[in-house]
Amino acid sequence: MTLKLGVIGTGAIGQEHIRRCNNVLQGAKVVAVSDINTDGARAALQRLNIDAQVYQDGHEVINSPEVDAVLVTSWDPTHEEFTLAAIAAGKPVFCEKPLALSAEGCRRIVDAEIKHGKRLVQVGFMRPYDAGYRALKKVITDGEIGEPLMLHCAHRNQSVGENYTTDMAITNTLIHELDVLRWLTEDDYKSVQVVFPRTTSKSHAKLKDPQIVLFETQKGIRIDVEIFVNCAYGYDIQCEVVGEEGIAKLPEPSAIQTRKNARLGNALLTDWKDRFIDAYDVELQAFINDVKAGELTGPSAWDGFAASVAADACLKAQNSGGIEPVDMPSRPDFYAR
Numbered sequence: 001m002t003l004k005l006g007v008i009g010t011g012a013i014g015q016e017h018i019r020r021c022n023n024v025l026q027g028a029k030v031v032a033v034s035d036i037n038t039d040g041a042r043a044a045l046q047r048l049n050i051d052a053q054v055y056q057d058g059h060e061v062i063n064s065p066e067v068d069a070v071l072v073t074s075w076d077p078t079h080e081e082f083t084l085a086a087i088a089a090g091k092p093v094f095c096e097k098p099l100a101l102s103a104e105g106c107r108r109i110v111d112a113e114i115k116h117g118k119r120l121v122q123v124g125f126m127r128p129y130d131a132g133y134r135a136l137k138k139v140i141t142d143g144e145i146g147e148p149l150m151l152h153c154a155h156r157n158q159s160v161g162e163n164y165t166t167d168m169a170i171t172n173t174l175i176h177e178l179d180v181l182r183w184l185t186e187d188d189y190k191s192v193q194v195v196f197p198r199t200t201s202k203s204h205a206k207l208k209d210p211q212i213v214l215f216e217t218q219k220g221i222r223i224d225v226e227i228f229v230n231c232a233y234g235y236d237i238q239c240e241v242v243g244e245e246g247i248a249k250l251p252e253p254s255a256i257q258t259r260k261n262a263r264l265g266n267a268l269l270t271d272w273k274d275r276f277i278d279a280y281d282v283e284l285q286a287f288i289n290d291v292k293a294g295e296l297t298g299p300s301a302w303d304g305f306a307a308s309v310a311a312d313a314c315l316k317a318q319n320s321g322g323i324e325p326v327d328m329p330s331r332p333d334f335y336a337r
């Protein structure tokens with residue numbers, strides 16, 4: 001059986017996901033799309049040479065009898081509404097991160113899913129599917145570096161647009177670390193502080209960039225994450241784990257080394273699409289397979305909620321300048337691992 005997908009939002013990642021579902025992955029095809037920019041949606045389908053129904057509204061996609069499962073790839077503030085609507089329609093939904101803009105919004109999704117009685121939501125946290133992060137986690141769980149004591153991380157984007165504001169460094173960018181570092185350390189955050197170094201001249205009035213986010217976890221691990229979204233030089237994700245017996249570092253993406261003009265060089269990537277291209281393939285194939293098997297196993301609405309609980313504390317810390325607690329409720333049995 002081919003799983004028929006509806007995609008809400010045909011922007012950068014929407015187009016990437018449509019392409020991979022139809023041309024790369026097995027067992028699914030996109031049959032319906034919507035975007036507030038309907039012409040843009042039509043143009044995207046034409047460019048991708050894909051024949052799918054274009055609807056005016058995301059709710060029409062969700063409720064179309066032709067659609068078995070939904071991908072939400074529209075802007076962050078729309079995720080909660082469409083995910084709740086998919087749950088109400090009883091359809092599995094893959095929602096890009098963040099699941100909602102606040103923990104309160106994620107909680108509404110968690111409550112709706114529990115009321116439905118079966119998992120329907122997978123959040124687009126793709127890093128646990130990345131081969132590098134998986135290898136890093138294995139080194140830790142195999143005990144090769146002893147107990148983790150400190151993590152030094154960086155999340156750098158080449159540049160962002162004028163609509164990207166100081167809070168989005170947390171809700172749109174750091175949200176990946178908020179998820180993957182929980183998964184990597186099998187720990188929860190206890191408190192957080194945000195400090196602002198001198199702002200780059202490449203930023204604008206509504207964005208303080210870079211930012212440094214400092215966490216303490218329940219086990220006492222100290223984590224620093226630099227978020228620098230106008231770093232200019234490339235797309236760069238770093239994660240170094242300092243343990244009792246050694247250090248483990250996320251591998252660099254493979255790149256050809258050149259020797260030219262008396263210089264030794266390794267090209268760097270510039271775009272998240274390329275950096276995590278394989279991880280996106282694996283996460284969506286897992287979603288398709290799990291929907292067909294009748295049981296979702298990837299990043300859950302609870303994982304989306306957990307990341308947003310930490311994000312809320314980070315937003316508070318951005319404004320207070322102080323150390324803010326992260327109060328994570330205990331995991332309901334419904335989401336038992």
Ligand code: NAD
Pocket residue numbers: 008009010011012013014034035036037040057058073074075076078096097098124125126172272276
């Ligand atoms: P984008 O601006 O290129 O695309 C968003 C699209 O959504 C636009 O075409 C817009 O017209 C459409 N849209 C907005 N509101 C809508 C609505 N109510 N109904 C239908 N369409 C609507 O942005 P993007 O870079 O593609 O990001 C989209 C989402 O994907 C964001 O939530 C972002 O956080 C997420 N994202 C995730 C990753 C990742 O690494 N997992 C990478 C990029 C983006």
Ligand code: NAI
Pocket residue numbers: 125128129179180182183282286297298299300303336337
């Ligand atoms: P696992 O299969 O035991 O799952 C780990 C548990 O942690 C799951 O119950 C899940 O709810 C939770 N979890 C998943 N992603 C999380 C996240 N991002 N943050 C916090 N919690 C998270 O452990 P395993 O095998 O190490 O898998 C880890 C993740 O990678 C899972 O999401 C898994 O589905 C996914 N994965 C699956 C592949 C597949 O082929 N099915 C391949 C690669 C990754």
Ligand code: ISE
Pocket residue numbers: 157172173176229272
């Ligand atoms: C974008 O939405 C993503 O999810 C990328 O992975 C991240 O690096 C970027 O900062 C976000 O804007």
